[in-house]
Amino acid sequence: MLQTSYPYYLANTPVAANTDLDVLDKYTGKIATCVAFADATAVEQAIAAASAARAAMAAFPPDARRDVLEHCVRRFSERQEELAQALCIEAGKPIRDARGEVARLIDTFRIAAGEATRIDGEVIELQVSPRTRGYRGMVKRVPVGACAFITPFNFPLNLVAHKVAPAIAAGCPFVLKPAAKTPIGALIIAQVLAETDLPPGAFSVLPCSNDDAALLVEDERIALLSFTGGLVGWDLKARAGRKKVTLELGGNAACIVDADPGLPLDAVVERLVSGAYYQSGQSCISVQRIFAHAGVHDALRAKLQSAVAALRMGDPHDEDVFIGPVIDEAAAERIERWIADAVAAGARVLAGGPRRGTLVPAMLLERVPHDADLYRKEAFGPVACIEPFDDFDDALARVNDSDFGLQAGVFTGALAHAMRAWDGLEVGGVIVGDIPSFRVDNMPYGGVKGSGSGREGIRAAIADMTEPRLLVIRDAPR
Structure with a gap:
């Protein structure tokens, strides 16, 4: 059921640059398919496109974001068995477990669709002393900007979903590096996103080397880095500069x-x-x-x-x-x-x-x-x-x-x-x-100590991918 080859996605567009990455059937050890493998130039172009798309994604209306996410829910539902079989091949996941992960992928996008139009603000009472009488305060949440996502091999669909779906709901463009051992699920998600009317540059999905992915960690145009994987995450955080960083690094539960x-x-x-x-x-x-x-x-x-x-x-x-x-x-x-x-x-x-x-x-x-x-x-x-x-x-x-x-x-x-x-x-x-x-998939999820920092789960991720912006209005003199 796999295609003979898969392109990567650069600024919403499929690019069949090569077929350099072999994806193995994890049970047989044989080559199952081939994937285009991005280089540092493609990563740089993706970051530039995401940075340029920041204003367009922020202006993309919440109901339109919801519609994109609901389109994904419909298409993933139609392609459930294809997604499960791909997962079984690329990750070696038993087919019953693979079908369970596809169901969670659909749930995660469905939850995000509901949250896309519920990113609320608050009214703050500023009149707390004679000095502040006549002032009104309001806060809204705005997207942080371009995000970089790095995901591991063990949940190639749902761990991608936990970054991609809240980013769309929040109005953030993103560049995703899926695990090189299991890139197919992420590329199928990109296929479906390419069917929508997301603004140009809103997303890129690039299987690439860890060395070339360094730009996703270090580039100052990236506002947030979300990494799921091993303890190398702490090194990534140290190299990330001023950007927000969320880490989910595992445990021994x-x-x-x-x-x-x-x-x-x-x-x-x-x-x-x-x-x-x-x-x-x-x-x-x-x-x-x-x-x-x-x-x-x-x-x-x-x-x-x-x-x-x-x-x-x-x-x-x-x-x-x-x-x-x-x-x-x-x-x-x-x-x-x-x-x-x-x-x-x-x-x-x-x-x-x-x-x-x-x-x-x-x-x-x-x-x-x-x-x-x-x-x-x-x-x-x-x-x-x-x-x-x-x-x-x-x-x-x-x-x-x-x-x-x-x-x-x-x-x-x-x-x-x-x-x-x-x-x-x-x-x-x-x-x-x-x-x-x-x-x-809607609960706050994350750890302490060596297990990471920050939380995933749709609402928690949206909170990370947005920031409060205050408005203060002084009443006109009467």
Whole structure:
């Protein structure tokens, strides 16, 4: 279902400059299609076009922005299976998960369409002393200007959507660099945007090298940089100068399973399996560390061990496959090495097996040392660690014993424990009654510590992509 080749998009226009970028089928390892690969000149032209389009995009009426976003919703809905199959090929995502991501892509654009005409301001009461009598204050939000977006490989559709859709709603032109390993979804989104009447220069989508993308980070004509990816984001922020920067840099998410006689362990296991092994664990909020109260630990471990061992691994096009390939051989080798190092240091494998190329089976371990890479870093693979705890506050402290802080999950029936978790966990979001991997596309999403800065989610992103502009009016003398 893929085209034989794809152009990149420069200032709203497809450019078949070359076919230099091979996109691999992540399961077979064979070339699936080819993509035009932009150079530094194209990136410079895209920034110039976005900068020139700033006034036109700001003047593009909110209802017209909404209409563009609603057009995208219709077209993505019509092309759902094409998008899912492309995602299955370029990312190796099991087809059921791929269809789920397409559904979220559509949701994200639909939410943005609703918000496009709800970017409100406020009236400020300035008459707070005799000196300010007769003055009126009002604030409106205006677009910040040209934005640069850099997205990773693991959600090639919806992580792009979380930058592109709010930018259109806010009235910001943008240049997007999608991950070179998974550019197809972003280019299909660009195809659909090219069908609309967005002002010339409003968008560019350019697969390119990291070196050529340096302009997106450093150029002063860019008003905002939004980056999703690894810890290199902190280096990008240091190089970004005066522009606004939002970073989503991942984590090693934890989930607490509290003592609760009424806790349905089978349902908890189902959610933990989904959170830890969904799309082969290649999610920023994948469940990596599980802390189970001693009262439920043994039963939970046994049920989880059986469920993990039963997960089917193989061709992501197979409707029954749950574990597909990780993104490349290097990632698979790293995950395998981290597991081996943890085992050499005393960890015990409860479920899993040997790697087969880019296929890493679902792995469950216990007794993982807290100084192991598998515990301290982001595994970004189908691996989870489980350990018991006796005291709830100790469990909270273990969750916080991390350089990351994106989201955490807490299964508990105790309201006091839920509130203590919300008060005390050093994360961007606390999910009570579910896994940290839960996300709705309109909620503010982001982390603290090494997990980044700023928030995504449509309204939060629109707030970042706009800035307040004050108007003060003095009443005429009477």
